[in-house]
Amino acid sequence: MEEPVAARSQYEELARQLSAIGAVKREMGRMLPQDCPPASAGVLTLLDRHGEMRMSQLAELLAIDMSVTSRHVAHVAERGWIERKPDPVDKRSRLLRLTPSGRELLAELAERYTQTLARYLDDWTDTDVGHLVELLARLRTSFGDCRIRAHHDSPATTRTPAAG
DSSP, rough: OOOOOHHHHHHHHHHHHHHHHHHHHHHHHHOTTTTOOOOHHHHHHHHHOOOOOEEHHHHHHSSOOOOHHHHHHHHHHTTTSSEEOOOOOOOSSSEEEEOOOHHHHHHHHHHHHHHHHHHHHTTOHHHHHHHHHHHHHHHHHHHHOHHHHHHHOOHHHOOOOOOO
């Protein structure tokens, strides 16, 4: 069954809008401290949300290669935001965990993000912001766990060119 032209046009516009979200993410990234790029903030956020973990689990959550994860971990560890401790179960592995300094940085980042969003969305109503949060959460739920899906779908089915 073929989709209506109006629905196709809406999906095309949605693809353009999602592609343009990169500009919003870049602007939000500019408010990070110079020594804390977005990838580092992502590492800290995941450790805060999921607790201590092995690097392999972090790489899976980030959906990136272990070598890239290792560079991100080295960056945040050098700054004292995380610690790497021997895994009591497997002495060859290390567990990553936030330090008090890392928690302080996350609190600062949360404040910066909140202030930045409040500044850019100051002409939005609370209801509008609530709807955006609800719809973005719904969009993420509709896509499910993209890390798992990416391993099962072929490139032809996962890549759709988005006009920008």
